[in-house]
Amino acid sequence: MSDASVQPDPSDPFFANPVFGTDNIHQPGPVIPATAKEFPEPEVTLDDPEYGHHSPARRAIRDAKRVVVKIGSSSLTDESGHVSPERIDLIADALEARMDRGTDIIVVSSGSIACGMRPLGLSQRPTDLATKQAAAAAGQVLLAQEWARSFARYGRPIGQVLLTVSDAANRDRARNSQRTIDRLRQLGVIPIINENDTVTTASATFGDNDRLAALVSHLSYADACVLLSDVAGLYDRNPAEPDARFIAEVRNGGDLRGVVAGDGGRLGTGGMGAKVSAARLASQGGIPVLLTSTENIGAALDQAMIGTCFWPREDRLSAWKFWVLYTAESAGVLHIDGGAAQAMEHHNSLLAVGVTKVVGDFTSRQVVDIVGPGGYLIGRGEVNYDSATLQGMIGRSTAELPDFAQRPVVHVDNLSTYANRLSRAYGATR
Template identity: 80%
Template structure:
């Protein structure tokens, strides 16, 4: 190499780039890589026919909430990995075209549509020669890096048939955990809609760590619905709706309406499949999470997307909670990052459930290093997460206040540890599952 002597030690050349040599057996142009489909201009805007017939238990349902979904002006639609890829794991242009057709038909009704698209890891598996869903973080992120490009390319191609652009929005749990980042994401999505582009939202798997992930895109869709003030959420899977057990079993019962947790008693839901991470259990949890924000949810299969977006008479409908959470409380409970944990005695936990402020006398233990104003987890005497709130003291000060009565504290420490106005409690155990983001 120019400028180096013949006696240069090999260790001094560690920064030299490695030259890749193609194997002799490689035949260019024969490997199974993604090939973009053609852009063929669409001639009409119509909803695709549903997979289920009128005799199916998943079809023909009516309710006031379904009417609300039908008339919603802003809809979030979540699409799973298996709906976007073929049997080999490659992106399927035909499947994406059917989905885009239904979305465009709904937008033709003057409805804003926001897409939450899974599939980045699954779409990267085929081009990278991965036969099975990767389990280690590095390979997952590599597959996501390869697949996200192909996925966005196909979404852009498909909507180009209607002369419409897309915008890709990649989020991590830490983005939702910080209010300034969450607001920025909200403004980006709103501006894309104003410019007649379709926001395509996905978790940023290339940088998200296993400790800071949404967990599945069903939950991400619920948070996006809340973030964008959506009027309805449509969760699409590979099943026509919710059954009380595996629909392959002959005595499985279809559940058309979920008005409260009573309608879910005895329901057995499974986990994710070969390509995805969110099974029916994740979808039910995400639907209930959205309902806490006052958002109605329709759950059905991707093959029924036309019927879901047209008349909303197919699938399972989750009714919104009447005691919907405020925007701040929803963010604190389900999106905000926790900086520490407060452990309470039984009396303080009961007082908190009655919406009273949290006082130092009820503290048993303080975990973490935090400053005043940060969000903390609140744990009851049995170790169960019961709520969250913004703390009034830093961790060093609070550790010296544990268990002390207000009258025994100096004047500067006589405020509540967390005021009732800045505290939110979980209403049920299922909500607590999605409480922590880390």
């Protein structure tokens, strides 16, 4: 009897289907070559308040040579948590059209946990850490498969980069991540970046991928950042309310007075509040940000006349100074007096005479927080002494110190400040 005549016995566990059947298994769609590189039409019209805006910051986004684009979970999946090939294709089409202009694109993609829900039989987003990480482990594979399939229509490969807070907080690892992203771009590969949810802990996360996108924008020296979600732009309250006012331009914090922003939805973690916070983080570092819905991605990447635009701070922080302020892990705290805070505002080094208290156990060359007399965190810097040595230097002038201790506590070149907090920190003693 030939082997071909032997039929599998369905009752044999070796041949049986898995107990969960095939309904939950994700099957990537076919790769159908794309023939056109066009921006998808937006859902809004010139009559809608979110469309038809012009500003210098929008022109900068339109002409940017390197753009970070963040896509939220709700933009990549359907209501049940399935990966949506159609939605991913819409996004990839717009990204390809922008890249056809010569723009480098870096994608920050949410969706790993949402994509892993159905294969694990979950009806709603998990809340406990272990199940979140299990869903991310299953979903990250599916998400990458769909991104790879969609960009394969244009003959483009993708590269997946998973980051943690520890990667960003450690300068060497941050630089290595930067080099990896740069090399992927040089090789014609689209970086698809996400937080590594499978290994992060509840206390050590970026919080949401909007913040991750802002940090990646600085890490990669991007010229612009586009944050996409399920809302066409920023309103001063829930846009469903009849008297909600659309905010087209955010030049500074004053434009946000009275704005009420909500939390995340069922499939995501980053609500409008998180997006505004991330947009301000990027813009304060000198990067213009456009906030709109994924359905309007074509208009956003084409002329940037849609959504809410956050204007960049004119004096962009260097990558190092931004890293110190917003990403680096602090090893301790230096409390300073008003005179030292005033000196820092005028771009001077921090000297021992201005230090009033040292908190923590740290070594030299580590990053520490600097707190003014009003209790405000006003900056961060790379300290020149360990904490034990500094305890004996508190309040002493340079002339009173031995030769080995006459360097600044934090040299101005290794010091970064929150300019908007300095005056508050020493206002009572100016």
